[in-house]
Amino acid sequence: MAEESFYGVTLTAEENTETWDFVDEDYSRGQKLVIKQVLLGAEAKDNEFNVVEVTTGKDSIQIPIAVLKAGETRAVNPDVEFYETKVTFKLIKGSGPVYIHGQTIKDDVEVVDMEEED
Template sequence: MSEGYFWGASLTADKNTITWDPEEPSKDGQPDFSRGHSLTIKQAMLGKEAKSGELNVVQAETVGYNGDVKIPLFSLEAGALRQCMLDLSFPDAPVVLKLAEGSGPVHLSGYHSIVGLSVAASVMDEQTDDELEDEGEEEMVDEDEEDEDDDSPRKGKAVPPKAKKPKPTPKKT
């Protein structure tokens, strides 16, 4: 089961930092660790109040595989480039978006995805795993039980067919 919500934020000289944190407490005051959160930023656009010729640089600070990451994401300039399409995803880790240069406003939009398992889905997954284990046991055959005729069934047990080796093609000279 998954849910998706539109997400938007604006960065200005007065409010130049925004933090998105998937572990913020929910309505009941507790973080919900049973669900996976992801922020995807799809578009950045300069507001009409942006100063002509001023470069606006937005950077992200987040946790990466080998530690913290702090890197510029994009730059926009009134009169040159007023918007850009993005596909930046930040899964299950807080991210700080900062207007590192310029006075903005820079408007960001995207979506917040939440993926969670319901109790019924987790029970079904456990049952499916058990069924797969049972099927795997049925497909196994002891070498001691093998007959000389490889194509014959073996005492009612399911046996995967043998793979045929491809015949080499003769080379023309």
């Protein structure tokens, strides 16, 4: 069974960047971050777009993953995974608050060890 933890971070105009990196260097295989929901706070301004951009270490992909706007789109459910890579989330438009929810997972390394001595 994989070992996992809840991941929850808040982005605002003042603190608009958050980076996730490999949590455990001794456990080099199978670590990932899964983003399930990006949610706009009740305090968000009317008619203001709030855009969260992601930048990955592996492959250097840079792309918005959430476009939120009060009265139109309160939440999106990207359900994307970042596997064995550093990831940075940045609120590139809007003043938030925006909440990012997901899991960090350390996948099982299946060890099958069968020793038979006759």
